[in-house]
Amino acid sequence: MPKTPSPTARKSRKQGRRSPLATISLLAVGLLFTGGAFAAFSTSTASAETPAVVSAASVEDGKKLFQANCASCHGLDLEGTEDAPSLIGVGAAAVDFQVGTGRMPMQAHGPQAPVKPVQFTDDQIKSMAEYVATTAPGPGIPDESLLDGEGDVANGAELFRINCAMCHNVAGAGGALTEGKYAPALTGVAPEHIYEAMVTGPQNMPVFSDANLSPEEKRDVISALKFMEANPSPGGHTLGSLGPVAEGLFLWIFGLGSIVALTVWITARSN
Amino acid sequence: MNTVTAPAEPTTPTPTKKSGGFTATASNYIDERTSISTAVKELGRKIFPDHWSFLLGEVALYSFVIILLSGTFLTFFFQASMAEVHYEGSYVPLKGIEMSAAMASTLDISFDVRGGLLMRQVHHWAALLFVASIGLHMLRIFFTGAFRKPRELNWVIGFVLFILAMAEGFTGYSLPDDLLSGNGLRIIDGMVKGIPVIGTWTSFLLFGGEFPGTDIVGRLYSLHILLLPAIILVLIALHLLFVVVHKHTQFSGPGRTQQNVVGYPILPVYAAKAGGFFFIVFGVVMLIASLFTINPVWNYGPYDPSPVSAGTQPDWYIGFADGVLRLAPSNWDIVLFDHTFSFGILIPLAVVGLFIVLVLIYPFIEGWITGDKREHHILDRPRNAATRTAIGSAGVTFYAVLWAAASSDIIATHFKVTMEGVIHTLQVLLFVGPVLAYFIAKRTCLALQKKDRSIALHGYESGRIVRLPGGEYIEVHEPVDEYERWNLVGHESYQPLMIRPNSRGRITVAQRTRAALSRWFFEDRIDPVTQGELESSHDHH
Numbered sequence: 001m002p003k004t005p006s007p008t009a010r011k012s013r014k015q016g017r018r019s020p021l022a023t024i025s026l027l028a029v030g031l032l033f034t035g036g037a038f039a040a041f042s043t044s045t046a047s048a049e050t051p052a053v054v055s056a057a058s059v060e061d062g063k064k065l066f067q068a069n070c071a072s073c074h075g076l077d078l079e080g081t082e083d084a085p086s087l088i089g090v091g092a093a094a095v096d097f098q099v100g101t102g103r104m105p106m107q108a109h110g111p112q113a114p115v116k117p118v119q120f121t122d123d124q125i126k127s128m129a130e131y132v133a134t135t136a137p138g139p140g141i142p143d144e145s146l147l148d149g150e151g152d153v154a155n156g157a158e159l160f161r162i163n164c165a166m167c168h169n170v171a172g173a174g175g176a177l178t179e180g181k182y183a184p185a186l187t188g189v190a191p192e193h194i195y196e197a198m199v200t201g202p203q204n205m206p207v208f209s210d211a212n213l214s215p216e217e218k219r220d221v222i223s224a225l226k227f228m229e230a231n232p233s234p235g236g237h238t239l240g241s242l243g244p245v246a247e248g249l250f251l252w253i254f255g256l257g258s259i260v261a262l263t264v265w266i267t268a269r270s271n
Numbered sequence: 272m273n274t275v276t277a278p279a280e281p282t283t284p285t286p287t288k289k290s291g292g293f294t295a296t297a298s299n300y301i302d303e304r305t306s307i308s309t310a311v312k313e314l315g316r317k318i319f320p321d322h323w324s325f326l327l328g329e330v331a332l333y334s335f336v337i338i339l340l341s342g343t344f345l346t347f348f349f350q351a352s353m354a355e356v357h358y359e360g361s362y363v364p365l366k367g368i369e370m371s372a373a374m375a376s377t378l379d380i381s382f383d384v385r386g387g388l389l390m391r392q393v394h395h396w397a398a399l400l401f402v403a404s405i406g407l408h409m410l411r412i413f414f415t416g417a418f419r420k421p422r423e424l425n426w427v428i429g430f431v432l433f434i435l436a437m438a439e440g441f442t443g444y445s446l447p448d449d450l451l452s453g454n455g456l457r458i459i460d461g462m463v464k465g466i467p468v469i470g471t472w473t474s475f476l477l478f479g480g481e482f483p484g485t486d487i488v489g490r491l492y493s494l495h496i497l498l499l500p501a502i503i504l505v506l507i508a509l510h511l512l513f514v515v516v517h518k519h520t521q522f523s524g525p526g527r528t529q530q531n532v533v534g535y536p537i538l539p540v541y542a543a544k545a546g547g548f549f550f551i552v553f554g555v556v557m558l559i560a561s562l563f564t565i566n567p568v569w570n571y572g573p574y575d576p577s578p579v580s581a582g583t584q585p586d587w588y589i590g591f592a593d594g595v596l597r598l599a600p601s602n603w604d605i606v607l608f609d610h611t612f613s614f615g616i617l618i619p620l621a622v623v624g625l626f627i628v629l630v631l632i633y634p635f636i637e638g639w640i641t642g643d644k645r646e647h648h649i650l651d652r653p654r655n656a657a658t659r660t661a662i663g664s665a666g667v668t669f670y671a672v673l674w675a676a677a678s679s680d681i682i683a684t685h686f687k688v689t690m691e692g693v694i695h696t697l698q699v700l701l702f703v704g705p706v707l708a709y710f711i712a713k714r715t716c717l718a719l720q721k722k723d724r725s726i727a728l729h730g731y732e733s734g735r736i737v738r739l740p741g742g743e744y745i746e747v748h749e750p751v752d753e754y755e756r757w758n759l760v761g762h763e764s765y766q767p768l769m770i771r772p773n774s775r776g777r778i779t780v781a782q783r784t785r786a787a788l789s790r791w792f793f794e795d796r797i798d799p800v801t802q803g804e805l806e807s808s809h810d811h812h
Contacts, residue, residue, distance in 0.1 A: 153363050154366045158368060170572065174684060175582050176581070180692075233564045235567055238567070239563060244566075245681050249587075250563065251399040251587065254559070255555065256404065262548075262551050
């Protein structure tokens with residue numbers, strides 16, 4: 001279990017808002033408060049997580065934010081209500097994914113929470129994640145080393161085709177599910193959110209536990225997705241990577257359309 | 272020949288320039304040995320009328336030529352084998368992955384053969400255009416009534432070509448052995464297996480054992496590059512031969528009769544136009560192929576029976592068959608005598624089969640109903656054959672609903688509606704849509720006929736209001752000129768057939784049916800303006 005926190009990585013993500021000294025002191029406080037509890041409770045699913053860096057102040061902030069923005073549906077003690085599930089044990093990863101992609105807080109009840117503009121700052125999201133994580137153990141925010149996109153692209157692409165493509169489409173263009181639910185497109189999604197989605201299984205997505213896809217394999221999947229995103233299609237414009245439907249529609253409208261326009265031009269009388 | 276026609280010209284003694292240069296000598300040489308000049312004279316003076324919709328079949332022909340050319344290039348590099356290899360080409364996300372030789376060679380064509388990807392895309396886009404232009408060509412033939420005597424057989428040949436083109440497309444789609452094509456074959460396999468008694472055996476015969484086996488790509492390849500193109504070529508030749516024999520149809524117009532064809536001769540005008548048009552079609556296909564990805568097999572990866580991608584669809588022309596499966600209720604399995612009958616597959620198969628047969632034999636059905644045995648070389652304006660146009664619209668709607676159903680999932684995600692909603696709506700539309708289309712089209716046609724009639728009789732509303740000396744206001748109607756009026760009054764009007772006893776004095780059931788159908792066809796009609804009506808209307812103005 002990579003329990004050792006990596007301050008450099010944290011720092012690069014926090015973009016230097018705190019001084020290194022503050023980070024170290026925060027680390028110390030955080031470990032003191034929660035490290036023992038985490039070690040006692042952590043399960044195999046938590047093997048890939050980096051421990052959340054928790055401070056009492058941050059947790060307190062998170063609690064306040066939670067009570068102000070989330071508790072009406074999820075309950076004051078995360079126990080859930082009729083409208084929304086309990087958040088006990090969902091871990092920091094779930095909060096970071098749901099709030100970090102703008103899905104939460106939900107705007108309206110529907111088959112699925114859509115991606116929206118993010119409602120909170122990074123710090124606020126991290127505070128809420130820490131608060132949720134302190135109440136019960138759960139999957140944490142993944143380590144930077146798993147998100148670098150330097151994994152085995154070929155292996156990742158194969159794993160993606162086997163595990164993900166039936167909902168998300170082979171090119172990650174998204175697809176339909178039942179009753180108005182859908183698997184969203186995966187282009188432009190941040191690596192940590194992809195990782196968090198796999199470990200937490202948000203909304204209609206199944207959980208891909210570490211026993212199912214190891215952290216290394218998850219890294220490969222992310223690498224494959226990022227490779228596809230970074231390398232434009234060698235064949236030209238992809239027409240949304242939607243497959244033969246888009247191709248057929250394009251051919252009928254633009255292909256045959258321009259041909260018909262040309263036939264009209266050719267046979268036009270010169271009067 | 273030249274020496275006779277131009278003897279006065281002072282000829283120089285140089286032998287090459289004596290009789291018009293190399294071309295003349297060469298053509299003379301060839302003509303003396305093949306007598307080709309009679310054929311050229313005959314064909315070259317063939318007249319083709321000019322209308323943009325008459326070029327759609329040509330588009331199909333040219334796409335086919337493009338497909339042959341690009342396909343030949345592809346055969347140089349494609350390996351129709353399902354032997355397992357590890358991909359070692361230059362596309363990183365598939366490096367080291369196990370796949371069939373067919374898939375690996377397709378990737379090599381895409382990434383390692385110079386110009387290979389462009390040729391693949393040209394081939395595939397041209398194939399889509401081929402079937403699409405055949406479809407549009409067929410619609411033109413249908414709605415203008417160009418399938419009537421003497422062209423019924425040519426309609427059948429053309430429709431068989433359409434089916435064969437779909438078969439060509441499907442076999443080609445299945446060749447790369449990627450995930451998408453494998454999924455498509457799996458659906459075919461499932462459909463075949465759903466046929467009672469012979470299904471399982473047929474599937475084993477087709478795939479050489481349990482799906483997917485190791486034979487299917489090689490077999491499809493033989494069909495795709497040998498058998499099907501050969502049949503298509505022969506049928507195209509026959510199709511064109513019939514066009515020459517029957518002469519081309521034309522729209523009605525002053526000076527155009529059932530006995531003549533008004534247009535340009537093949538040589539030189541039409542040949543130049545058509546030749547140029549080939550390059551235009553080629554150019555459009557090239558442009559599309561070089562700018563837009565089609566069938567990115569590298570995304571789909573090698574076929575593996577376990578994964579299925581979201582958004583898996585066949586190419587557009589097989590879409591209607593996919594759609595009918597999607598629209599069939601999934602719980603139609605009935606167990607009888609220890610055998611499962613999958614009516615969710617059998618009924619769609621029957622529906623599609625029936626639809627295809629009806630389209631195939633439509634000319635004969637209509638010919639029988641109308642009892643019209645005359646030859647027709649003048650095309651109908653769709654509005655003047657209201658019932659046919661309505662039937663066609665219903666057929667197009669039926670097809671379009673099936674077609675849309677094939678993309679039910681894409682419609683659901685892109686219009687943010689539920690998949691069940693899309694499917695249920697289309698299920699209802701499949702039955703209601705054609706009926707609605709029928710009546711809307713028929714009423715629209717009749718209304719247009721009425722409008723034509725009133726324009727022929729009273730001319731256009733000019734929008735000019737004139738006050739007469741007596742104080743009366745009238746709007747001035749401008750009469751149509753004679754050329755235009757021809758188009759408005761030139762069509763024929765049919766009347767329902769009368770029931771008549773046959774030679775034995777009996778009225779058969781067939782005759783009753785025929786009379787009923789004929790009444791359905793022609794009961795609602797607007798008679799074209801007669802000479803008398805026209806003259807009396809002129810007296811008024």
